[in-house]
Amino acid sequence: MYKYDNYDQRIVDERVAQFREQTERYLAGELTEEQFLPLRLQNGLYVQRYAPMLRVAVPYGLMSSDQVRKLAHIARTYDKGYAHISTRTNVQFNWPELARVPDILEELASVQMHAIQTSGNCIRNTTTDQYAGVVDGELVDPRPYCEIIRQWSTFHPEFAFLPRKFKIAVNSHEDDDRAATLLHDVGIKIVRNKAGELGYAVYVGGGLGRTPIVASLVKPFLPEKHLLTYLDAILRVYNLNGRRDNKYKARIKILVKAMGVEAFAAKVDEEWQHLVDGPGTLTDEEINRIKGHFTPPTYEKLESENAELIAHLAENKAFANWYGRNVVKHKQPGYAIVTLTLKKLGTPPGDLTDKQLDVAADLADQYSFGEIRSTHEQNLVLADVKLSDLFDVWQKAKANGFATPNLGLLTDMICCPGGDFCALANAKSIPVAEALQEKFDDLDYLHDLGEIDLNISGCMNACGHHHIGHIGILGVDKKGEEFYQVSLGGSSSTDASVGKILGPSFARVDMPNVIEKILAVYVESRIEGERFIDTYRRVGHTPFKERVYAKSN
Amino acid sequence: MQNLINQNAILNDEWHLLDSADEASSLVNAIVSGDFALNNAEAVMAAKCGILLTPDAQLEDYKALLSAVPLVAIEFPAFADGRGYSLARLLKERYQFEGEIRAIGDVLIDQLFFMKRCGFDTYALKDGLSAEKALNYFQTFQDPYQMAYDKKDPLFRRKA
Numbered sequence: 141m142y143k144y145d146n147y148d149q150r151i152v153d154e155r156v157a158q159f160r161e162q163t164e165r166y167l168a169g170e171l172t173e174e175q176f177l178p179l180r181l182q183n184g185l186y187v188q189r190y191a192p193m194l195r196v197a198v199p200y201g202l203m204s205s206d207q208v209r210k211l212a213h214i215a216r217t218y219d220k221g222y223a224h225i226s227t228r229t230n231v232q233f234n235w236p237e238l239a240r241v242p243d244i245l246e247e248l249a250s251v252q253m254h255a256i257q258t259s260g261n262c263i264r265n266t267t268t269d270q271y272a273g274v275v276d277g278e279l280v281d282p283r284p285y286c287e288i289i290r291q292w293s294t295f296h297p298e299f300a301f302l303p304r305k306f307k308i309a310v311n312s313h314e315d316d317d318r319a320a321t322l323l324h325d326v327g328i329k330i331v332r333n334k335a336g337e338l339g340y341a342v343y344v345g346g347g348l349g350r351t352p353i354v355a356s357l358v359k360p361f362l363p364e365k366h367l368l369t370y371l372d373a374i375l376r377v378y379n380l381n382g383r384r385d386n387k388y389k390a391r392i393k394i395l396v397k398a399m400g401v402e403a404f405a406a407k408v409d410e411e412w413q414h415l416v417d418g419p420g421t422l423t424d425e426e427i428n429r430i431k432g433h434f435t436p437p438t439y440e441k442l443e444s445e446n447a448e449l450i451a452h453l454a455e456n457k458a459f460a461n462w463y464g465r466n467v468v469k470h471k472q473p474g475y476a477i478v479t480l481t482l483k484k485l486g487t488p489p490g491d492l493t494d495k496q497l498d499v500a501a502d503l504a505d506q507y508s509f510g511e512i513r514s515t516h517e518q519n520l521v522l523a524d525v526k527l528s529d530l531f532d533v534w535q536k537a538k539a540n541g542f543a544t545p546n547l548g549l550l551t552d553m554i555c556c557p558g559g560d561f562c563a564l565a566n567a568k569s570i571p572v573a574e575a576l577q578e579k580f581d582d583l584d585y586l587h588d589l590g591e592i593d594l595n596i597s598g599c600m601n602a603c604g605h606h607h608i609g610h611i612g613i614l615g616v617d618k619k620g621e622e623f624y625q626v627s628l629g630g631s632s633s634t635d636a637s638v639g640k641i642l643g644p645s646f647a648r649v650d651m652p653n654v655i656e657k658i659l660a661v662y663v664e665s666r667i668e669g670e671r672f673i674d675t676y677r678r679v680g681h682t683p684f685k686e687r688v689y690a691k692s693n
Numbered sequence: 694m695q696n697l698i699n700q701n702a703i704l705n706d707e708w709h710l711l712d713s714a715d716e717a718s719s720l721v722n723a724i725v726s727g728d729f730a731l732n733n734a735e736a737v738m739a740a741k742c743g744i745l746l747t748p749d750a751q752l753e754d755y756k757a758l759l760s761a762v763p764l765v766a767i768e769f770p771a772f773a774d775g776r777g778y779s780l781a782r783l784l785k786e787r788y789q790f791e792g793e794i795r796a797i798g799d800v801l802i803d804q805l806f807f808m809k810r811c812g813f814d815t816y817a818l819k820d821g822l823s824a825e826k827a828l829n830y831f832q833t834f835q836d837p838y839q840m841a842y843d844k845k846d847p848l849f850r851r852k853a
Contacts (some may be wrong), residue, residue, distance in 0.1 A: 147848060154834050162803065171803075178773055179803055232784055262775070291838045291848070297810035298782055298841065302776025368847075380777050414787060419846045426849040 141202050141435040141511060142287045144252045151294065152249045159183050160242035165348075167239060182300070184230075184258030185241060186563070193561065194233045194241060195258040196248060200286040201229035201514045205501040208512055210251045212497035218244050218581035223497065225482060227605055228265050228307070229514040230258055234561055256294055261302045261390075263375070265291035268310045269318045270515040273434060274523045276471045279330050280338065281390055282312035284430040285367065288422065292368050299375045304390035305381035306375070307347075320516065320632035322346045322355045322606055325392045326374060329359065338632045339363045343397030344374060344404070348602035352638040353393045356475060358405040365422040372420060373412035378406070413601060437509040437524055437635040442474020444571060460585065462534050462545040478508075480520040480542035485577045487541070488570045489555040490518030499540045507533050517554055519547065550592045550659075551577050554605050558598030558615065559622070565598035567615025567622035571652050572596055579652035589659060592672045593632070608632040610673045611658060612639045613651070624651055628684055629657070629676050642685055657687045696818040700809055700831040703824045706817070708743055708764065710718055724766050732757055738762065745797070748776035759790050767813075769798035778811045785812035785842050802826065806833040812842035 166176040180186075184195035196211070201212075211231055215223045218240055224232040231332075248254055257264055266286045269639070274283040289308055290350060293299075296617040299306075309320040312330040321327035327343035340362045346355030362370050370623075378392045381399075396404045453460045468477040480500060482490050492500075500520055504512040508522040508528045515521060520542070525533055537543040546552045553576070556562065558569030573596055580586060595609030599616075606612035623645035630639030646654050662682050666675045676684070697706040706792045711723040722741035731738045731754060735746070743764030744755065752759075759765070765784060767777040777796065784790040796808050797817040805816060809831050818827055840847040 147852065150836065150839070151834055158833050175772070175801060175803075261775075295807075295834060295837055296839050297807040297837070298778045299775070300804075300807050301773050301778070376779050380776055382773060384776075419840050419850055423849065429849075 141204060142199075142283075142430070148291075149249075149252070152252070152254050152256075155183075155254060156242065156245045157250050158504045159245055163238065163242055178260055178301070180258035182257055182262055183241075183245070184255035185238075186259060191235045192238050192241070193557075194236045194244060194255060195226065196233070196253060196255050196256045197265050197477060198229050198231055198253075199290050200266055200272070200283055200515050201516075202283065203512050203514065204251075205504040205510045205512065207251045207253055208227050208245060208497050208501040209503065210253065211337055212494040212501070214244055214247060215494040217654055222491055222493045224488070224557065225492070225514045225518045225520070227516050227518065227556070227603060228258075229267055229270075229516055230265055231514065232557075234557070259305075261304050261306075262300050263296065263302075263308065265308045266290055266293070266308045266310060267319050267324075268312055268514060269316075270513050270521050271318065271468065271477055271523070272312070272471070273436070274470050274475075275313065276469065277314050277316065278471075279312045279314060279332065281431075281434050282330055283326070283434050284427070285312075285330065285340075286310050287430050288367065289371070292371065296375075298372075299379055301382045302375070302379055302556060304387060304392075304622055305459045306378070306392065308371075310438060311427075315634065317632070317634045317636070318515075320605070320608060320636070321347060321637040323352075323605075323632060324355060325562070326371070326582045327355045328367075333361045337363060340367060342370065344408075345393040345401075346636075347391050347393045348607050349391065350388050350600050350602075351391075351393065352602070352607035353397065353520060354399040354636045354638065355393075356396060358396075358401065358408060358690055364427065365424075366443065367414060367422060369415040369418060369420040370408075370412055372415055373408045375407075376411055377407050381407075384691045409687060436472075437523070439472045439475065440526070442472075442526065442528075444473035446474065449530055450533045456531075458538075459531060459534055460543075461587070462538075462543055463530065465545040465549070465587070466543070466547045467530065470524070472524075476525050476527055478522040478525045478530070478533055478537075479515070479547045480522065480537055481544045481547055482519050482542070483546055483577070485551075485581055486574070487558075487572055488557070489553050492520075494574065495542055496542065499536070499613070500542070503533060517552065519552070545583065546586060547589045548578055548593075549586045550589055551586060552658045553577075554593070554595040554609065556597050556603035558596075558604075562603075564601055565615065566600075566617035567598050567624065568648075569596045569598040569604060569613075571616055572613060572615075572624065574649060575648070576651050576655060579656065589663070590671055593630075594655075595630070606630075607638045608636065609639065610671075610676070612653065616645055618645070626654060626658070626688075628672065628681065631673055640681055642681070643689055654688055658684055661687050696820065696822065696824050696825050697815060698818065698827055699815050700805075703828070704815065707792070710745065711742075722748060724764065727755070730755070730762075734758055743793075743795075746778065746780065748774055750780065752780065752788060756788065759784070759788050763792040765790065765792065766795040766817075768796045769796060769800055772799040772801050772804055774799075778807060781808070781812040782842055802830045805830045810837065810839075810841040810843045 184194045219233045309319045309321045309324040310328045329341040342359040343355035406576045442514030513521040555573045559565040595605045596613040597604035597606040608630040624644040626642045705736035738761035795815045
C-alpha cells in the first residue's frame, strides 16, 4: 500500500497544526459558528444529535494493521468503544469531544491517516473495488490511480469551495462494478483503446440524493497521462457554472442535465485544451513511483486446491456455508479473498467495537500480509488469505462476530446511521435494519433467496444508497411521524439503475411484513437461478405492487 | 481601521469603490462595477480604473479592458462561494492579466492560503478581522501537491 514520503507526512502534520489552531479560535469565540462550519466539515467533523461525529478518511478503503489498531485505540480512548464503516469506506466515530479532535488528528497523523475532506463541499475520498489487485478480470490495479487522485485533490486551492460535495470512483474490472462507479459525480473506468494503450472512460454526473441519476459518458478514451488535467477541466467548469442558489440542485449531475451531456462535454474539452500537455500532465516517473507502492505481496507458490480445506468443508456445514458466501476466488492460486461481515443480528450495520478492530488487525497480520480493506457495503476484507488458513480465520472471525455468512444476501444491508445519530435524518434506519435482521434470520431461507441488495436511508440525502438497492427503503417524515417508502429495481453494478417507488409509505412496524410479501412474489415468480433483480426486471413492478397493497380480507 | 493586506504587509488602500449613483464621482483611483466598465470602456481605460467582478462574471467580455486596467477586484459574496478562485487563476494564467487581483467581500483568514495560491495579490479583509494576525495565514502548507498560480509545477515535478 502507499507509504507517505516526507512531503506527504508534512502536509498531514501541517493540517493537524492548522486545525488545532482553528479549533482554539472557535472555542475562544474568534470564529463564528458559521465560519467554523466549513472548516470543521472539511476535516470530517459534523455536529450531530448528541455529540460531534468525526469521519476519518480511508483512501480507497485500504488500511494497514497498524492503522486499524490506531482506530481501535481512538475508539477506546476518545469514544465509546466502537466505530462505524461508512458507505464511502471511511471510518466514523460518533462520540468524540470537540476539544479533543485535534489530539485525535495527531494520533491519526502518526500512522499516516487523516480526516481531510471527508465532508464539506469539496472533493471527497476516492473509492474503488474492494477486491482491487486480487481479483480475476481486472485490467490493472486501480489503486495507484486513486492515490494519484487523492494527492491531487488534497487541499486543491481552486476547488475547496465547490457548489456541493464531489465524489470520484475508479473501476478497473471488465465485467463487474463493485464501486457503484456510475453513481458518482465522476466515474472513471480504466480501459484500453484499440491500440492497446491504457486510459480512462470518464463518466460524469451520476449521484444519489434527491435526484438519483446514472452518470453519462463524456470522454470515451482519455489517455493515462491526462487524468489530472482533465479532472481539473471538469472541476473548473463545475466550480464556475454549478448552481449555488439551491443546495438540492447544486451537484454536477444537475449541471450536466441542464446543459445536456454533449454541451457539457464540449465545454470541458474547450477548458481542457488550455491545460492538456501542460505541467499537470502525469509523468511516467510519477505513475511508476505510485504503482511501485502497490506491487503484489510475496505469495507462496501453492496449488489451487487444498486438501485440508476440502476436508473441513465436507465435515463442517457452518464452515461450508461461510465459505460459500463470504469467501471469493483470488487470482493467485492457493489464496482466497475473505469478507469479514459487519451485519450481525443486534448490531447496527457497519458498526464494530475496538476489540473487533484489534482482532481484525491481528488477523491481517497473521493471515493477510498486514492489510485490511473497508467496503462501501460496510464490511471488512482480508484480501490475501491462504486456503489452508481459511478454517482458522473462520473460527477466529466467528468467535469475534465477523463471520455471519450473509455477504450479498438480504441481511447484508447497507444502512446509514439514521435518526439515532444523524441530525439530518427524517427517520431512524437502524431499528428497521434490526427488525428485518430479526425477521429474516433463517440462514437456509436467506441462502435460498440468494443475492439481494437491501439498502436503507434515513433521509433524502441517501447515505444508505436506497436508490440503488434491489430493494430500497427511505425514511420519510409525515407530520412528525416516521414512515418508510419502498422502491424496487435499483442496482449499483455495471447495469446501474435507479429503483422505482412502489407506492405510499408504511409505518415502521409494518416493514418486515411488507418485505416478506415482496420476497414471496419473487420466490413464486422466479425461474431457476434467477436473482431477485432479474425476476423484477422480467415480471415488472405490478405483481409486487398488487401484493403489497392488496386489501386483506 | 486599515484592513488591506498582501501576503507580507498591511497596506494603505489607495482605491475606493465608485458610488455609481454619483455621476460626478471622479474615476481617479476608482474601482468601478463590471457593467460600468463594459459600458464606459474608453473612459475606464483612460482613467486606469479598477474593475469589480462579481463571481458570475464572464471573463471573455472583459478581454479588451484587461490589458489596460491595473486592478481587478473579485467579490466574495460569501466565503463559501468558491468561483472567485477559478476566476483569479483564469485571469492570471489564461488572460495574462498583469495587474493586481484583490479579494473583497467575505474575505476571512482561513481562506487566504488558497487565495494566494490562485493568484490573488491583495486582500480586503472582512471588517473586524485583525490584519496583523491575518499575515500569519499565508504559509499554512509549505509544499502543496498541486500546481496553481504560485507553483508552476505540481509537487511530483518539483520533487524530481
